[in-house]
Amino acid sequence: MAKLSSEDTKHVAKLAQLNLSEEEIKKFTIQLSNVLDYITQLNKIDTKDIQPTSQTTDLKNVYKEDKIDATRILTQEEALSGKDDTINGFFVVPRIIKK
C-alpha cells in the first residue's frame, strides 16, 4: 500500500541533506516501505473532530525575564571550542555563493 519508489527515497535524502549510495537507496526504499506499511494501520482509528497533541505537559506560554544573565552564556572561546577551523573568532562554512 504505502510503497516508496527509489525516486521518493532520493528526493527525501536530498531534503534531509544525506548523501546516499545506490545500494543504500535500494535498501532504504525497501525498509522504509515496510515501516510505512505497518504504520498505515493508524487509518483504522477515527480521528474526526479530534485535536492533535504535540506535547503532554498542559503548560502554556512559559516566560522568563528578558534579562541577560552572563552565567547562562558561553564565552566566544567556549562556543568555538568544538572546531579547529575557525578564523578570527568565526566558524568556517562551505561556500554557497559562486565566485
Add this chain to the structure above:
Amino acid sequence: MILPKTIKETKERLIRKEFSCVQLVDSYLSNINSKNKELNAVLTISDEIAYRDAKKADEIIKNLGEEAFNEFPLLGVTVIHKDIFLTKGVRTTAASKLLENYVPVYSATVVNKLEKAGCIMLGKANCDAWAHGSSGENSDFGPTKNPHNQKYVPGGSSSGSASAVAANFSLISTATDTCGSTRLPANFCGLVGLKPTYGAVSRYGCIAMASSLDSMGHITSSVEDSRKIFNVTKGPDGFDATVARHSGIPVKDKLTIGVPNEFFVNGLDKEIVKNINEVKTKYESLGVKFKEISLPHTKYAISAYYIIQPAEVSSNLGRYDGIRFGDSRNKFGDEAKRRIMLGTYVLSAGYYDAYYLKAMKARTIISKEVYKTFDEVDAIIAPVSPTLPFKLGEKVSDPLKMYLTDIFAATANLSGIPSIAIPSGFAKNKLPLGFQLMGPRFGEDILFKLGEMYERN
C-alpha cells in the same frame, strides 16, 4: 572488597569506615578495566575526575561525619552517564562517529544535580547511536553485551547503562527513555529502570532525540534507590521550560492495579505471562487489588510513535552540519539515516496530514484513554517487552521487527506518564524477567510504593 548493592549500604559502610570513596572508585574501575573489553559497556573512563571527586567526598565525610549525608544525600554513589548526557570536559559522543571527538563546554542538568548531591562520575556508557535502537547494536562503537549471558543483547538504547550496573562497574547509571530505552535494558539486565513523567526531570544538556517524548531516567539495583535518585534529579532548573514544579500525587493506603487485556495478547512469551501472574499473586497477598481494564487504542501506540518520533528526530538531527562541532552528515550510521529519512518523508509536502497530523490526533485518543483509566485504578501493570532478551544479531537486519520490541513501551511516552521496570526473577534460560508499572502523571511515588512492596516481600 565486596561492593555495596544499594545507596543505603554505601552510606552505612562509608560511615563505619569499612572503605573510603577512593577505595570504592578503585574497585569499580578495576571491574571496568578487567571486564569492559568483553562487555563494551563503557566508552570513556573519567578516572581523573572520579579520583578528584572521591578525595573531595572522603574529606567531607572526615570533617562532617554522618551529617555529611544531610547536605550530600548521594555522597560516594558512583554513576556512569549514558553518552547522551553532556559532561563538561569529558567526551560525549551519543555513540555516533559524528561526535567521536566532541568535548562539551557545559554539563546536563541531571549531571550537575547528581554531582551536587555527592555522586562520583566514573565514565560514559555506550548506547545505540543517538539513542536509536532496542538492543545496543546500533552503536557506532560496537555492540554492548548482556552480563547475564554475553551471547544476548542487554536491551537498548541505554545498553551500556544497564550492562554497566549489572556488571558492577558502577552503583547507578543515567539513561534516557523515548520509547522504552531505560525500561527495556533494565528489564533485560535484571535491574530497575525509571522513565519519569514527561516534564518531571530537565532535559537540558541531553542530546535531543524526540523532544516531546524524551524522558531522563536512571537505572539502579533497587526501587528504593530509584526513588532516591529521582528525588535529586526532578524539578525545574530554569533551563527546560517543560519542567513543572509538582509535589507529586499523594499515595493512597489501599492500591488497585489495572490489568489491560490489550497488553496480554497472542505473541506474548508464555514465561512472561506466567511470571506476571506470579507477581499479581504476590501483590494480592500484600493487599493490592487487581482490576481488568481495557485500553483499546494502545495497540496503535507504536504506529503513532513511529511517525512522531522520526519526525522529531529528523528535525533535531538537522542541526548536525559539522560547522560548529562534530563531523559531517556522512558520519551518520544506518539507523540515524533511516529515521531522518522516515521523519523527513512524513513531514514532507503532501504527506504531513496523512501521517504526522494523523499520528498527533491518535496521540490525543491514546492519551485520553490512559488518563481516564486512572480514575479507576492507581497503576497499570504490563510486560516490558513481548519477548525474553534476544541474541545479538537476531533482529538487526529487520528494522520493523526491532521497532516492535517496544510495542508495550510507547503508551507511557506518548501520554507522558511515568513507568518503572522492575525485575521479577529469571527465565528457564537464566535470563532476567520483569514487569512494568505505569502511573498517572506525577504519580512516581505510587510506582515507588508498589515497587518497594514487591522488592521487600
